[in-house]
Each structure stands twice: as structure tokens, then as C-alpha cells.
Amino acid sequence: MSAIRQDPTTREWVIVAPNRARRPHTARDEPAAAPAPDAACPFCPGNEASTPPGLLRLPGPGGSGWAVRVIPNKFGALTPSGEPVRRECGPLFREMDGVGHHEVIVETPRHDRTMSRMTDAEVELVLRAYQARYKALRADARVKYIIIFKNHGERAGTSLSHPHSQLVAAPVPPMQTRRKYEVATAHFDDTGRCLYCDLVEAEVEAKDRLVLETDRFVVFQPYASRVPFETWIAPKRHEPSFAQVSAEDLVGLARVLRRTLATLGAVLGAHDFNYVLHSAPVEDEGKRYYLWHIQILPRLQTIAGLELGSGIFITTMAPEESASLVRDALARGAGGR
Amino acid sequence: MSAIRQDPTTREWVIVAPNRARRPHTARDEPAAAPAPDAACPFCPGNEASTPPGLLRLPGPGGSGWAVRVIPNKFGALTPSGEPVRRECGPLFREMDGVGHHEVIVETPRHDRTMSRMTDAEVELVLRAYQARYKALRADARVKYIIIFKNHGERAGTSLSHPHSQLVAAPVPPMQTRRKYEVATAHFDDTGRCLYCDLVEAEVEAKDRLVLETDRFVVFQPYASRVPFETWIAPKRHEPSFAQVSAEDLVGLARVLRRTLATLGAVLGAHDFNYVLHSAPVEDEGKRYYLWHIQILPRLQTIAGLELGSGIFITTMAPEESASLVRDALARGAGGR
Numbered sequence: 001m002s003a004i005r006q007d008p009t010t011r012e013w014v015i016v017a018p019n020r021a022r023r024p025h026t027a028r029d030e031p032a033a034a035p036a037p038d039a040a041c042p043f044c045p046g047n048e049a050s051t052p053p054g055l056l057r058l059p060g061p062g063g064s065g066w067a068v069r070v071i072p073n074k075f076g077a078l079t080p081s082g083e084p085v086r087r088e089c090g091p092l093f094r095e096m097d098g099v100g101h102h103e104v105i106v107e108t109p110r111h112d113r114t115m116s117r118m119t120d121a122e123v124e125l126v127l128r129a130y131q132a133r134y135k136a137l138r139a140d141a142r143v144k145y146i147i148i149f150k151n152h153g154e155r156a157g158t159s160l161s162h163p164h165s166q167l168v169a170a171p172v173p174p175m176q177t178r179r180k181y182e183v184a185t186a187h188f189d190d191t192g193r194c195l196y197c198d199l200v201e202a203e204v205e206a207k208d209r210l211v212l213e214t215d216r217f218v219v220f221q222p223y224a225s226r227v228p229f230e231t232w233i234a235p236k237r238h239e240p241s242f243a244q245v246s247a248e249d250l251v252g253l254a255r256v257l258r259r260t261l262a263t264l265g266a267v268l269g270a271h272d273f274n275y276v277l278h279s280a281p282v283e284d285e286g287k288r289y290y291l292w293h294i295q296i297l298p299r300l301q302t303i304a305g306l307e308l309g310s311g312i313f314i315t316t317m318a319p320e321e322s323a324s325l326v327r328d329a330l331a332r333g334a335g336g337r
Numbered sequence: 338m339s340a341i342r343q344d345p346t347t348r349e350w351v352i353v354a355p356n357r358a359r360r361p362h363t364a365r366d367e368p369a370a371a372p373a374p375d376a377a378c379p380f381c382p383g384n385e386a387s388t389p390p391g392l393l394r395l396p397g398p399g400g401s402g403w404a405v406r407v408i409p410n411k412f413g414a415l416t417p418s419g420e421p422v423r424r425e426c427g428p429l430f431r432e433m434d435g436v437g438h439h440e441v442i443v444e445t446p447r448h449d450r451t452m453s454r455m456t457d458a459e460v461e462l463v464l465r466a467y468q469a470r471y472k473a474l475r476a477d478a479r480v481k482y483i484i485i486f487k488n489h490g491e492r493a494g495t496s497l498s499h500p501h502s503q504l505v506a507a508p509v510p511p512m513q514t515r516r517k518y519e520v521a522t523a524h525f526d527d528t529g530r531c532l533y534c535d536l537v538e539a540e541v542e543a544k545d546r547l548v549l550e551t552d553r554f555v556v557f558q559p560y561a562s563r564v565p566f567e568t569w570i571a572p573k574r575h576e577p578s579f580a581q582v583s584a585e586d587l588v589g590l591a592r593v594l595r596r597t598l599a600t601l602g603a604v605l606g607a608h609d610f611n612y613v614l615h616s617a618p619v620e621d622e623g624k625r626y627y628l629w630h631i632q633i634l635p636r637l638q639t640i641a642g643l644e645l646g647s648g649i650f651i652t653t654m655a656p657e658e659s660a661s662l663v664r665d666a667l668a669r670g671a672g673g674r
Contacts, residue, residue, distance in 0.1 A: 003655075005560060005561040006561060007559070007560075007561035007563075008520075008532065008536060008560065008561070009517055009520060009521070009532065009533070009536070010513075010516065010517055010520065011520055012561075012648050012649065013561075013649050014561040014562065014563055014649065014650050014651075014652060015649060015650070015651045015652070016562075016652055016654075016655050017651050017652070017653060018653055018654060018655060018658075020651060020653045021653035021654065077651045089560075090539055090542075090543070091535075091539070092532075092535060092536060092539050092560075093539070093543075093560045093561075145647075147643065147646055147647050149641075149642030149643055149646050150642060151641045151642050154639070155639065156639070156641060156642070157638075157639035157640065157641025157642065158641075166642070166643070168643060168647075170649070174647040174648045174649045175648065176347075176647060176648030176649075177647065177648075179347065179516065180346055180347055183345075183346060183347065183348055184346070195345065195346065195429075196346070198428070198429060199345060199346070199429060202427055202428070202429050202430070205427075206427070206430075222344070223342060223344075223345065223426075223429075223430045224342040224343060224344035224345070224349075224350075224351040224430075225351065225353075226344075226351055274641060274642035274645055274646070275642065276642050276645065276646030276647075278646065295646065297642075297645055301494075302488075302491070302492065302493070302494035303494065303640050304486075304488045304493060304494025304495075304611060305486030305487060305488050305493065305494065305503070305611035305612065305613050305634075306484065306486055306503070306505060308611055308613065308634055309484055309486050309611070309613030309615065309632065310482075310484050310505075310511040310513060310514065310613075311349050311511045311512060311513030311514075312349065312350050312351065312352060312507070312511045312513075313351050313352070314351075314352045314354050314357060314414045315351060315352070315353055315354070316354060316355055316357045316358035317353075317355060317358065318340075318353050318355060321355075
């Protein structure tokens, strides 16, 4: 079992998971868009037995096979057994067992079908799987924070190239999230409004970093983007948690996400990226301080010493400029309709 | 001129520096240990005219040529002109001009002489150059925070392979540093002691993460290491700022740094890494809350979506295990004496 340790200088948590050193890496042996199903790929149909038993299975068209599978991460950083009891290891050091959940969402049976090539309906199934697992795991009283993310490409940390995302349900919210909450709470106390709702409104008003707007969602490149082409997708109504998104809105979100990723691909060419689905900590879902949102981070630059050492990022393109490029591509229909 | 923008959700700063997109990248065209001086390398002797005029020049042996040069970064993220006056861009967005200093320390005239191959005396000259620039820049009233770092290898963000480090003097401390200060201040208020001094003492006492100890310095792999083989070098006496290190201690530090890097190289083979020289913010140098230290971060793992999205790192090796490997290598004399 892994351990979760607290950094005494930042109070941030680190997961020490030696078993993950053994996970297979095939991504770097394959071209960016891998050609075809692979007998050695644990996520391809026919190889289901090489992964742990499934947690969720959405049936394929006509009920045959599967469209999306969710399985425990075979080399999971956290394990769903035990209790996250803190141990004091001397006056400064604190740790607990690595209790939690680490799951893999296999997004499609097709080895080469990246999200921007999917239909809207296929992306919707992925989002439904995210939400189903999110709702199931927040019922676990040990779970305090759920994060869903995708590593696409080697520079983004993929170890397997078959399209998949991951879910981590942790027994403690990240200190970074606690800090964001402090900022948002102070804003609410000052103004009586949700900082993130105000932010979405301000980006819609400013227009120059806006990428796409529907009746329900806003896509923009944030004012203080950390990397070129950083892109956020946020809801227009106040919803702190992804668990709260309606089935109808998942349909609209699927279309917005697919178009956004495809358009970024049209502008940047094949590129590595991460996306992260942020939600409020489980116990704060009812508060008015936060908004779930998807943060897309293209990995065009390397994170270097300044970023790692200080937290200050240097971005080489203003979001106003990159957003204008993405808007132009969208207008040309580069990312589909 | 670049701009420094504040993220309204984290209050962290981001430098928007479009001119840096134009900087040359030669590192990825060369093998990890580049073979020989290069006519196209702006940091090799003979090519001094291709870089901006020098800020510091330490003469070579016998006074001929130079041993270490410091020059402004030709594609600097910050510029030493103007005043860092904040501009409110609406109720949520805040920025200032990119005022500050961004310098390059060319560590040696030899294109292929990485720090672990240098003599102790050569490393000492590099540290003297760091300190001389640190002292010169903290006299600039606009400078609130100085960070010195090294990107070694492409995975660590190097754009040029000739051995060099960088210095950034910013008009505002990183929010991350402010947060670390909060933690350290609370510890001081609770205990009357410096958190970092206590940490060094606790690591010396725990022994199992300790790598090297001299009369003046401690090298250890921290309890909550973010990446495998993360290694800190810290002083035993209370010194918040690198500006306060005595000339005598720079000699000892050079030896410790060179041995540590060489031993990590012996254990890991050729590998990319960052190191960061942390100091207290300029105005807090007199306080008892902080300790300058060097943090070495081997880039063996890719920083992926979980790390970027939550701040929680997953490390695949416990620091007790990696420290033991490094201690064994040191005992064998793998990193020199």
C-alpha cells in the first residue's frame, strides 16, 4: 500500500507509491496517433482479462460489446481499503495510508480514436462514465476530493496510448485546493458572490479571451494563463461539483469539449496536453464558492526550474492572441460543428 | 516588455513574455553530454559579441580569458526598466509591467564541462558569481525576490546545452513563497524556532533520508519528496538568504554541491534535472523564519495532469530507499571525494 505524506513546509500532500514504478510504458514506442488495435494493449477489446475486473461498463451501439469501461488502475496510487488515519512521525512529519481510489476510464474500444475524432454521442458516454463514478465515489465517507484528468501524449505523462482518462479519489483535499478555497471564500465574504461565476462573467464581458459560448457553457483562455493555449470550459449556472451537472447539460458539454479539443488540434497540430476536471471538495458541494470546470493545458513548453521552484510560470503567448487564433479556426469550422 | 499578471483564483503571478518564443533551441539537437565547443554556441569563448554586454566576469586561471560570465538573458522574461506599478484591469484582473532582472550565469568557457565534472574551485567560482549578482540585485529597491535555478537537459527545460544557470529577480515574491512563509511563521509563533532549522535537525536525527553531512551543511532527501531522488542541501547555521553565506562556507558548499550532483549522476546515469536555490524574500532576510537551501529535482518522471491540476505529486520511490542508494554510492567514492 502507498503512503500519503505531508510536506511540512507547504502542508501539501505527496503520494509515495513505489508499485507505480512497475507500470508498463508503451506510449513512447508508438506514433502520436497510434494506427490500430494492438494485441498487447490492455485497453483493447479482447484483452479485458489483463486488467482488474471492471467497475462500470457502458454498452456499445445496439448493446454489443462496450463503449466505455471503468477499471481500477492496476498500478494505482491509492487503494480502497483501510482508513486514512494520520500518523505523527515525530514533531514535523505526518503520513497516512494511501487509502482512496485510482481508476482508469477507457474512453473507447478503438485504440486510435482520440476524443477529438469521436462523435458527440461518444464523448457524452465518457462524461456519463465520469459522472457515474464521481457520484459512486463521493458516497464513500473516506473520500474528500475527486479529480478526473487526462494525460494525452508522452510530454503530458501518458504511459499507455489507448485513449483513457483517470480518476483519483483522495482522503484529503489538496492544499492547493484549500488555498483556492480561501481566496474564493474571501471573495464571497467581500462581495456575496461566487468568485468563479464572477470570473466567467468577466471573461464573457472582456470578450478578447473568449473562445466559445453556448446557452450553458463558456470556453475561454484565462487572463493569467500559465501556458500558451490554456483553455477553460465552465458552466454558466452555479454548479460547484461535476456531480450536479444535468443529463441534458452533459449532452451540450460533450459537444463543447469535443469541438474545443478538435479546434485546438486544428490550430496546434498534433500536440500533447492534459485536461483536468476540477470540482469542489466533496463536503463543499453545497457552498456558493466554487464552480466545476475543465482546464485544458497544452504541453508545448517544458516545465522548468523557475516554475517548479517558485510556482511562477512564464508563458510565451498572451491569451488574447491565442484565443483569437482559436476563434478564427472555430469560425472556419476547423473543429467541426 | 513582458507583463506580470495575477491569477484571480490562486493569487499566483504569471509572466507573459511573448519575446521568449523567439529564443533559440539547440539543446534538443545535441547529445546529453555535448562533445565540444561549438561555433554556433553563444556561450562559448569567441562568441561573446552574440550576447548582451556582460554584468560580471570572473577571470580564468592566471587572469587569462574568463572562468564565469554573467549576462542579461537575451530573451529575458523581465526587463530592468520602469516601475512595477499595479494596474487594475476591471474588478478581478491585475497586472504590472514585467520589471525585474533575468540573467544567465555561464558557468564555464567549456561547452561540455557540466558541474559534476568541474573541480571544486570551478564550482566555487559559479557560487561566487551567484552571490555577487544576488547582492547586487537586492540593492535594487524594486526587487522583492531573487531565485537562481538551473535547467539541465531537455526534459528539465534547457534551450541551450552549454552549462549555465539563470537568475530571476522579481518585483513581487511568488504566492507559493508567501504561503511557505505563512507555514513557517505559524511554526515560529508556536515554537519560537525556525521551521527549516527544525527540519534540518529532524532529518539529521532521522538519519534514513540523510545523504551527506559536513560541519556546515546537510544533504538529505526530504520526507515528502515530490519526485524520486529529490535532494536538498541546507546550511546548519541559521541563514535565511544566500547573500549571508560566508566566503569560507562557499568553498565548502561548492564541494558538497559538486559531490552531490556527481553522485546522483553515478546512481542515475546521465539524467536531466533542475536545481533551485531558494532564499527568503529580500525584505525578510533578517527574520528567523527561513533558511536558504538548494533543491535538486531529477526529471525522471513526467509532470502529468494530477500534479498540474491538484499540486499533489506521486513519487514512485520512497526517499529512504533513494537516499540509501546515494549513500552507498558516496561510500564507494562514486561522486569523487
